[in-house]
Amino acid sequence: MLLIKNISQVLTLRGGPSARCGAAMSDLGIIEDGAILIRAERIVWVGPTRELPAGESNSHYEVFDGVGLDLVALPGFVDSHTHPVFGGTRSDEYDLRSQGKTYQEIAAAGGGIRASVRQLRAASPEQLSVRVERHFRQFLEHGTTTIEAKSGYGLSLEDELKSLQVLAALRSRSRLEVVPTFLGAHDVPDEFRDSRPEYVRRIIEEMIPRVAREGLASFCDVFCDTGYFQVGEARAILQAAKEAGLKLRIHADQLARSGGASLAAELGALSADHLEYIDRRDITRLRKAGTMATLVPGSTFNLGLNRYPPARSLIEAGVPVALATDFNPGSCFTLNMQIILSIACSQMRMTPAEAITAATINGACSLGLSERLGSLEEGKQADIVLMNVANYREIPYFFGVNHCVVTVKKGNIVINRLERT
Ligand code: NIG
Numbered sequence: 229m230l231l232i233k234n235i236s237q238v239l240t241l242r243g244g245p246s247a248r249c250g251a252a253m254s255d256l257g258i259i260e261d262g263a264i265l266i267r268a269e270r271i272v273w274v275g276p277t278r279e280l281p282a283g284e285s286n287s288h289y290e291v292f293d294g295v296g297l298d299l300v301a302l303p304g305f306v307d308s309h310t311h312p313v314f315g316g317t318r319s320d321e322y323d324l325r326s327q328g329k330t331y332q333e334i335a336a337a338g339g340g341i342r343a344s345v346r347q348l349r350a351a352s353p354e355q356l357s358v359r360v361e362r363h364f365r366q367f368l369e370h371g372t373t374t375i376e377a378k379s380g381y382g383l384s385l386e387d388e389l390k391s392l393q394v395l396a397a398l399r400s401r402s403r404l405e406v407v408p409t410f411l412g413a414h415d416v417p418d419e420f421r422d423s424r425p426e427y428v429r430r431i432i433e434e435m436i437p438r439v440a441r442e443g444l445a446s447f448c449d450v451f452c453d454t455g456y457f458q459v460g461e462a463r464a465i466l467q468a469a470k471e472a473g474l475k476l477r478i479h480a481d482q483l484a485r486s487g488g489a490s491l492a493a494e495l496g497a498l499s500a501d502h503l504e505y506i507d508r509r510d511i512t513r514l515r516k517a518g519t520m521a522t523l524v525p526g527s528t529f530n531l532g533l534n535r536y537p538p539a540r541s542l543i544e545a546g547v548p549v550a551l552a553t554d555f556n557p558g559s560c561f562t563l564n565m566q567i568i569l570s571i572a573c574s575q576m577r578m579t580p581a582e583a584i585t586a587a588t589i590n591g592a593c594s595l596g597l598s599e600r601l602g603s604l605e606e607g608k609q610a611d612i613v614l615m616n617v618a619n620y621r622e623i624p625y626f627f628g629v630n631h632c633v634v635t636v637k638k639g640n641i642v643i644n645r646l647e648r649t
């Protein structure tokens with residue numbers, strides 16, 4: 229049992245499990261000088277500290293008292309788009325991009341995703357686990373309590389299973405909550421460059437049935453874009469995944485208007501991600517289908533591009549928007565959601581309140597977990613982070629530092645950089 233009290237602002241994000249869109253994205257449900265009571269992993273009460281229920285004697289609870297500190301409490305970030313299983317970094321490509329080479333040029337020369345595939349295939353499960361586990365700890369330290377985690381650097385049955393099994397083993401011992409996604413259709417591996425249909429066939433007939441049967445993934449994703457998988461291929465793969473019981477999300481319209489967003493709407497995917505090149509028609513389709521638009525502006529920023537997804541048009545059209553890091557060794561090597569909020573506010577003109585909504589309750593919705601995660605309301609799982617800032621606007625405004633000082637997962641303090649409970 230844990231009592232957190234005297235918190236300058238508690239951002240409850242109250243309002244039930246449904247996705248927030250339009251003006252509702254600005255409502256953080258703020259309680260000034262707030263307190264939160266937690267019992268057996270769940271929030272049992274949240275309100276102003278002065279109204280703490282009488283009879284809840286402090287002595288029964290472990291008490292975290294924020295008196296005299298500038299602390300803002302919010303739901304742990306739900307980072308709904310990450311690629312954390314990789315065997316090595318690609319700082320050489322970063323250097324090349326700084327000299328003017330594009331992501332596509334580097335990929336065409338054999339780098340990009342295929343470079344990560346070579347690294348992952350060469351790594352043992354133990355080597356992968358060490359790296360992934362280190363990053364899981366860093367997610368928690370930066371205020372993320374749940375991630376979606378994709379495979380997609382194996383691109384063979386054996387290496388995709390290896391990636392998902394590493395995730396499964398870590399899920400059972402890490403405090404970070406992990407929702408696994410099968411992304412065998414991330415790229416066509418070198419050995420199938422001259423026989424793409426055969427690779428698509430293997431995904432559909434061998435990989436998806438095996439992954440589903442072994443319960444190794446909740447979602448299936450496809451990189452549907454120019455130079456990667458075409459709409460027809462993506463549709464076939466995702467339909468097979470749906471039939472096998474996997475939920476769907478799509479890398480859509482990142483490099484060109486390639487039809488991924490529209491396909492996400494057609495297939496009832498929970499989320500369409502990236503969306504740099506969507507237009508009005510796509511926005512209308514996403515709104516009608518109720519598909520989450522998951523924006524990952526860290527990749528646009530890190531690739532040095534200037535075409536960001538149209539966040540304002542999406543919000544104004546009533547499409548729910550989520551924000552995620554896209555953590556991966558190629559296009560976006562950060563796992564810090566705080567800096568994603570900063571980029572969202574300064575480059576896409578989302579407000580700090582909209583960005584926080586997108587990074588919490590809407591991220592949870594895109595994973596189908598908003599009944600349990602994404603807001604600080606009675607009955608919800610106690611996933612709470614404390615940021616050492618005077619008010620919520622300072623989270624994106626004061627950028628490039630880690631404001632997260634305390635991370636609570638399932639009612640337990642798992643990170644405490646204040647060393648004061
Ligand atoms: O989301 N777009 C596809 N996948 C990643 C990049 C992966 C990589 O370059 O390793 C992304 O940006």
Ligand code: FE
Nearest residue numbers: 309311479554
């Ligand atoms: Fe991605």
